[in-house]
Amino acid sequence: MDNPFISVRKYIKWGDEPRGENTNTLVLTARSKHFVDIRIFNDLPLPDDPDDKTAIQRLEWASPIPSKLSWAGEILKPAHAIWTHWIDSTTTSPVKDEGDMYPQSDGTVLEYGIMANPKTGKMTKYEECWEDVEPALVGDEEEFVSWVLICDDAESGTKGMLIRIGEIIQGLVRTPKGISVVRWEWNANAETEEEAEWERAVAIGRLEVPGILFEEGENIVKGVELMGSDGLDWLCVEAFEWS
Known part of the structure; x- marks a missing residue:
């Protein structure tokens, strides 16, 4: 199994639209491939007041997924993944999407697939670029x-x-x-x-x-x-x- 990892999204491209990134998107993926994906609209500062009832408007999408991904070990070649959303911030209905992951020579991963576009609610082809971030030690922890x-x-x-x-x-x-x-x-x-x-x-x-x-x-x-x-x-x- 892989070690856990942190991923940030560099851009997303919906259909024929240009590439862009209007969110702060961070994904934490555990060794078991459980992960939490949170995407917050980019305006700074990020929302940090639990009593602010309007803060939910800053959330584009979030989902924790007890995922069973189809790859094993490092992504060294194109791999297909299917994500069944255990919770979806935008709906209480069952949601599933899937994509193909292509590792790049610069260390990033391009993901191609189809999922619901938050703007339209329609299933749309997409391209995402992901970059892993090295985790850091905390305090006196040695591991x-x-x-x-x-x-x-x-x-x-x-x-x-x-x-x-x-x-x-x-x-x-x-x-x-x-x-x-x-x-x-x-x-x-x-x-x-x-x-x-x-x-x-x-x-x-x-x-x-x-x-x-x-x-x-x-x-x-x-x-x-x-x-x-x-x-x-x-x-x-x-x-x-x-x-």
Whole structure:
């Protein structure tokens, strides 16, 4: 299996339209290929007020996917992938899209496929360019850390996923009240090491990461159950460290 990785999108091209990028798109992909894909319209600053009811308008699209991708190991040749959206920020109906991944000599990956265009709602051919970003160590950790948490409460109609890859945590939850999105980043650029800490970079709605996950030295293992301050219950379905 691959190590977990962080991907940013450099551009997207819909049909015959020109290439462009009007979003901040970041994807965290775990070793198991679970991933959380969040796309926020580019206007700065990024939304970071859980009480701002208008912030949802900044979200183009988000989806956590417990994905079964068709490739194994590194993408060294064209690979086909099918994504079934476990949650989709734009709809409660089942959504599935698929694409073909073509690695490029400069290290980027071109993805060609068909999916719903957020502007039109219609299934449209697309081209995306992705670039992987090296994860960073956090604090005194000697290895890179990754974990995947799932919230799945059929009784309350709540589903969500949180993923950490290195210095970034992001997640999405759907409750009967709507969609909430969060992203946290380790501030390694603080003036001193003592001032370095986790900082929330994005908040659309209220999604609380369990506080223990920010504590250095805490060894999160598969199967552990956690609760956020918002009362949501989370189950760790994957925990992995690598160097």
